[in-house]
Amino acid sequence: MLIGKKIVPSSKENIMIMESVNKARKELDMAYKNFDNVSDTDLVDCYIYEVQSIQKKYEYLLKQAKKLNFI
Numbered sequence: 001m002l003i004g005k006k007i008v009p010s011s012k013e014n015i016m017i018m019e020s021v022n023k024a025r026k027e028l029d030m031a032y033k034n035f036d037n038v039s040d041t042d043l044v045d046c047y048i049y050e051v052q053s054i055q056k057k058y059e060y061l062l063k064q065a066k067k068l069n070f071i
Contacts, residue, residue, distance in 0.1 A: 013068075014068070017061065017064055017065050017068060018065065020061050021058070021061045021062060021065055024054060024057050024058040024061050025058060027054050027057075027058075028051070028054045028055060028058055031047060031050045031051045031054050032051060034047050034050070035047035035048065035050075035051060
């Protein structure tokens with residue numbers, strides 16, 4: 001919906017964005033836990049990349065939520 005010059009998302013969009021943010025946060029927490037619990041160097045590298053990837057996704061979703069004035 002467009003009000004003035006600002007796009008106001010529907011409540012369904014609001015819910016989807018917030019669910020995505022929450023899901024990414026949980027994924028990030030799990031990736032950190034996995035990283036903390038490995039000793040194999042190959043797995044350490046794997047979890048480093050996983051944490052970095054999820055961090056980028058989480059940052060993107062937070063920016064989208066901020067644009068829509070959720071945060």
